[in-house]
Amino acid sequence: MKEKELRRSQAVLPIGTVMKLTKLSARQIRYYEEQELVKPQRNEGNRRMYSLNDIDRLLEIKDYLDEGINMAGIKHIYEEKERKQAEKQAQLQKPLTDADVRRILRDEFMSIGGLSKQSLSFKHNRNF
DNA sequence: CTTCTTACA
DNA sequence: TGTAAGTA
Numbered sequence: 001m002k003e004k005e006l007r008r009s010q011a012v013l014p015i016g017t018v019m020k021l022t023k024l025s026a027r028q029i030r031y032y033e034e035q036e037l038v039k040p041q042r043n044e045g046n047r048r049m050y051s052l053n054d055i056d057r058l059l060e061i062k063d064y065l066d067e068g069i070n071m072a073g074i075k076h077i078y079e080e081k082e083r084k085q086a087e088k089q090a091q092l093q094k095p096l097t098d099a100d101v102r103r104i105l106r107d108e109f110m111s112i113g114g115l116s117k118q119s120l121s122f123k124h125n126r127n128f
Numbered sequence: 129c130t131t132c133t134t135a136c137a
Numbered sequence: 138t139g140t141a142a143g144t145a
Contacts, residue, residue: 014130014131015130015131015132016130016131025138025139026131026132027138027139027140028138030132030133031138045131045132045145046131046132046145047130047131047132047145048131048132
């Protein structure tokens with residue numbers, strides 16, 4: 001399931017093909033890039049090369065526009081999406097906090113022995 | 129022939 | 138956004 005993502009991110013489509021696939025004008029496609037909504041690669045001859053993911057992104061932008069959302073609005077949508085993504089990524093590499101460990105431990109004790117908060121603190125005070 | 133950049137309506 | 142001009 002990783003090789004598939006690699007191909008989708010593989011930039012192999014020239015702008016002419018993207019125009020037909022998205023029904024967008026070259027002017028629009030380049031403008032959206034200027035707004036940093038899509039970041040196509042460039043080949044040896046400075047030609048823009050798009051990936052299937054770029055196509056999806058462009059079609060998505062097209063839908064948002066049809067729904068009446070402006071450039072600024074679409075930017076916010078993707079900025080928010082990136083923010084949450086970065087947040088999720090950071091959380092995966094961050095070790096559990098003491099609070100997390102206590103919560104997990106408490107839940108496990110509760111499910112095993114049906115211990116109440118009070119009896120748990122009681123045993124804790126006795127070095128359990 | 130296709131695409132790129134720049135500039136004007 | 139569309140289009141013209143001069144390139145690569």
